[in-house]
Amino acid sequence: MKTELTQYDTPIHRALEEQRLNRLAHFDVPGHKGGRGNKELREFLGAECMKLDMNSMKPLDNLCHPVSVIKDAQELAAQAFGADEAFFIVNGTTAAVQAMIMSTTEAGDKIIMPRNVHRSAINALVVNGAIPVYINPGVNKKLGIPLGMSVESVKQSIRENPDARAILVNNPTYYGICSDLKAIVELAHESGMLVLVDEAHGTHFYFNDRMPISAMAAGADMSAVSMHKTGGSLTQSSILLTKNTVNADYVRQVINLTQTTSGSYLLLSSLDIARKNMSLNGQVLIDKAIEFATYAREEINKLGGYYAFGEELIDGDMIYDFDTTKLSVHTRDIGLAGIEVYDFLRDEFGIQIEFGDIGNILAIISGGDRNLEIERLISALSEVKRLHEKDKSGMFDHEYITPVVVMGPQKAFYSYKVSLPIQESDGKICGEFVMCYPPGIPILAPGEMITKEIIKYIEYAREKGCILTGTQDMNVENINVVDTAI
Incomplete structure (x- = not known):
C-alpha cells in the first residue's frame, strides 16, 4: 500500500539520493560519469553535484510521461499551490508561458493580453499563429512605467472580441504592480474565456497571507510560476499550474512539443526541495523579505532624489495591488537613467541588482538576504547620488510606447x-x-x-x-x- 505523501516529502530528491547511494556502474548518459570524465567541471561544481546529475531511468521516472516519483512531486506541488495539476518545467518559465498559450489557442484564434508581456508570450504567437488583441496598460506619468490591466479595458476588449479564446494577464508586473485578477477572471469566465496568468514574479504570493491574491486563488485556469525567481529553486526551473477547466493530459502533450526529453534532475530536485521549503517556511521567509524591502524603501526615500515606490500607488484599478517585496526605485529625478545607476552599483560598489531601465531600478528582495547587504545597497545608492547626480533635463520620460499593430x-x-x-x-x-x-x-x-x-x-x-x-x-x-x- 502506497504511503500518503505530505509537504514534508521530496519524492524526486529522495529517489535521486537512493540512486547515488546505490553505487551504480553507469553505462548511460551523461558522459561525464559522475564527474570522473571532466575533472575541471567536477572541481568547479563539486563532486556531489556531478554524481546527482543523472539521466532518466525507471527509479527516477520520466519527465515526459511521469508515473512515479515525478508524478508524486508534481501532485505535492499542485497541493501546495492550490492547483488541480502541476507540471515541472526545466526550460524556464518561457516554456510554461508558451505551453499555456499553445494549449488553449490555435492558428487564427484571438487571445486578449496586455502589450507589456514578456517576449515568450509573443514568441508563442509566432509559433502557433494565434492573433493578439492587445490591451494597452495605463502609464504612471511620474514613473513612466506600464501599469496593470483595468477591468474596464478588459470589459471593452471582451465586448469587441467575444470570440477570443483566452485572456493572458501579467500578475505581478516586473515592478510589482497587480491587476484586479479576481474581477478579470469572473468577467472572462462569464464570457466563456479562459484566464492564463504569467505569474513569473509572483511565486511567493502562494505562501504568505500578506501578499496579493495568487492566480489559483483568484480562479484562473492556468498559471506559469518562476519557482527559481522568488521560490528558491535553481535558475531555469519553473512550474505550470492548471485547474480542471483545462485538459491536463493535452497540456502535457503540448509541453512535450518544446520541452527537452532529457530533463535535468538537478533542476527537478530543486523544484521538489524548494516547494517543500516554501510550503513549510514560506510565511516566515516572505515576512522577512517584506520587512527588508519596507525598511530599504523608507531609508532610500530619506536620501532625497530617489523614489522607492510602493503601496501608496494603489488606486483600485490599474494598480489594484502591489507586491511589497519588489524594491523598485525611480532614479530620473537625480538625472540618471536606471541603467546608469545599475552600472554604478555593480562597477563601483560590487552590488548586482535585477535590472535598470531608462527610469528605474529593481532590486529583488527575498528571505535569503541579510541586513548587511540591505545596508550596503542603501549606502551605495547614497554614494551614487552624491558622486553622479546631474541635471535631469532632456531625459526620456516613459518606458512604454503604445504600439500600432498592423499584422499578426x-x-x-x-x-x-x-x-x-x-x-x-x-x-x-x-x-x-x-x-x-x-x-x-x-x-x-x-x-x-x-x-x-x-x-x-x-x-x-x-x-x-x-x-x-x-x-x-x-x-x-x-x-x-x-x-x-x-
Missing part, C-alpha cells in the same frame, strides 16, 4: 523581409523583436509599425547602456522589416 506576429515574422538601418525604418512594419533585456518586454514585436518615437527610444536606451536584444543583427544597428512590395 506569425505572418510578419515569416514574411519576406529586408534589413534597414534602424534610423531609416520609420513607417515600416517590424519583422522581428527589439527589446532591452532584462526585463525582456519588447519595444517592438513582429507586425508592429516602427515610428519616430520608437526609434528615438531605441537610440536613447542604447546611449544609456541598456542591453538591446532580439534582432538578427547582433549589433542591433539594422532591423528586419516586412517587404510590402512582395
Whole structure:
C-alpha cells in the first residue's frame, strides 16, 4: 500500500539520493560519469553535484510521461499551490508561458493580453499563429512605467472580441504592480474565456497571507510560476499550474512539443526541495523579505532624489495591488537613467541588482538576504547620488510606447523581409523583436509599425547602456522589416 505523501516529502530528491547511494556502474548518459570524465567541471561544481546529475531511468521516472516519483512531486506541488495539476518545467518559465498559450489557442484564434508581456508570450504567437488583441496598460506619468490591466479595458476588449479564446494577464508586473485578477477572471469566465496568468514574479504570493491574491486563488485556469525567481529553486526551473477547466493530459502533450526529453534532475530536485521549503517556511521567509524591502524603501526615500515606490500607488484599478517585496526605485529625478545607476552599483560598489531601465531600478528582495547587504545597497545608492547626480533635463520620460499593430506576429515574422538601418525604418512594419533585456518586454514585436518615437527610444536606451536584444543583427544597428512590395 502506497504511503500518503505530505509537504514534508521530496519524492524526486529522495529517489535521486537512493540512486547515488546505490553505487551504480553507469553505462548511460551523461558522459561525464559522475564527474570522473571532466575533472575541471567536477572541481568547479563539486563532486556531489556531478554524481546527482543523472539521466532518466525507471527509479527516477520520466519527465515526459511521469508515473512515479515525478508524478508524486508534481501532485505535492499542485497541493501546495492550490492547483488541480502541476507540471515541472526545466526550460524556464518561457516554456510554461508558451505551453499555456499553445494549449488553449490555435492558428487564427484571438487571445486578449496586455502589450507589456514578456517576449515568450509573443514568441508563442509566432509559433502557433494565434492573433493578439492587445490591451494597452495605463502609464504612471511620474514613473513612466506600464501599469496593470483595468477591468474596464478588459470589459471593452471582451465586448469587441467575444470570440477570443483566452485572456493572458501579467500578475505581478516586473515592478510589482497587480491587476484586479479576481474581477478579470469572473468577467472572462462569464464570457466563456479562459484566464492564463504569467505569474513569473509572483511565486511567493502562494505562501504568505500578506501578499496579493495568487492566480489559483483568484480562479484562473492556468498559471506559469518562476519557482527559481522568488521560490528558491535553481535558475531555469519553473512550474505550470492548471485547474480542471483545462485538459491536463493535452497540456502535457503540448509541453512535450518544446520541452527537452532529457530533463535535468538537478533542476527537478530543486523544484521538489524548494516547494517543500516554501510550503513549510514560506510565511516566515516572505515576512522577512517584506520587512527588508519596507525598511530599504523608507531609508532610500530619506536620501532625497530617489523614489522607492510602493503601496501608496494603489488606486483600485490599474494598480489594484502591489507586491511589497519588489524594491523598485525611480532614479530620473537625480538625472540618471536606471541603467546608469545599475552600472554604478555593480562597477563601483560590487552590488548586482535585477535590472535598470531608462527610469528605474529593481532590486529583488527575498528571505535569503541579510541586513548587511540591505545596508550596503542603501549606502551605495547614497554614494551614487552624491558622486553622479546631474541635471535631469532632456531625459526620456516613459518606458512604454503604445504600439500600432498592423499584422499578426506569425505572418510578419515569416514574411519576406529586408534589413534597414534602424534610423531609416520609420513607417515600416517590424519583422522581428527589439527589446532591452532584462526585463525582456519588447519595444517592438513582429507586425508592429516602427515610428519616430520608437526609434528615438531605441537610440536613447542604447546611449544609456541598456542591453538591446532580439534582432538578427547582433549589433542591433539594422532591423528586419516586412517587404510590402512582395
